[in-house]
Amino acid sequence: MGNGTPDEARAFREERHLSFPVLVDPRMRAYRAAGMRRGVAAAVNLRTIANAVRAAKTGEHQGRTQGDPWQLGGAFVILPGGSVVYEQRSDAAGDHADPEEILRALEAGRVSPA
Numbered sequence: 001m002g003n004g005t006p007d008e009a010r011a012f013r014e015e016r017h018l019s020f021p022v023l024v025d026p027r028m029r030a031y032r033a034a035g036m037r038r039g040v041a042a043a044v045n046l047r048t049i050a051n052a053v054r055a056a057k058t059g060e061h062q063g064r065t066q067g068d069p070w071q072l073g074g075a076f077v078i079l080p081g082g083s084v085v086y087e088q089r090s091d092a093a094g095d096h097a098d099p100e101e102i103l104r105a106l107e108a109g110r111v112s113p114a
Helices: 006-015 029-033 046-057 099-108
Strands: 074-078 084-089
Touching: 074 099, 084 099
Parallel strands: none
Antiparallel strands: 074 084
16 A cells, blocks of 8 residues: 555556556555654664665665655555454665565465365
């Protein structure tokens, strides 16, 4: 879920050739409900600089900012029924969840066929 506009979500989806919906929350209600950090001090600090250096070393770079630039993100795996089996809240810009941890949470939450 992003905090940009529906048009930005559509462009993001098309640019990355995604086959699934991309949801947006321009009023950032879900961000507040999930306890996500927001603000200049949260988004720009020493960890942000270290994350930017790490990303640059691997050839990654910041794309065009869409939505609220001071809103930090995170990752959640929520099963049907509402059980949260994984949560990660960013402490600085560039602080991302470990994809392997997300995949393990998705696998653990998979319902076996009857």
